Amino acid sequence: MPIEIRELIIRANIVQEDNNNNASATSTTQDNNDATSHLEDLVNKCVEKILENLKNKNER
DSSP states (O other): OOOOOOOOOOOOOOOOOOOOTTOOHHHHHHHHHHHHHHHHHHHHHHHHHHHHHHHHHHHO
């Protein structure tokens, strides 16, 4: 008997710990930009997978 999931909730907490308190503002900004870039890449990949799954579902 198949199980149907009608609602899926995904929550994530992302915490960036600052181990080096002597870092300059420029490097901190660059680190934040890098982290944001990685997060955007991850979100884009997830969206692509979801859209691909929806497309496959509609083709069936």
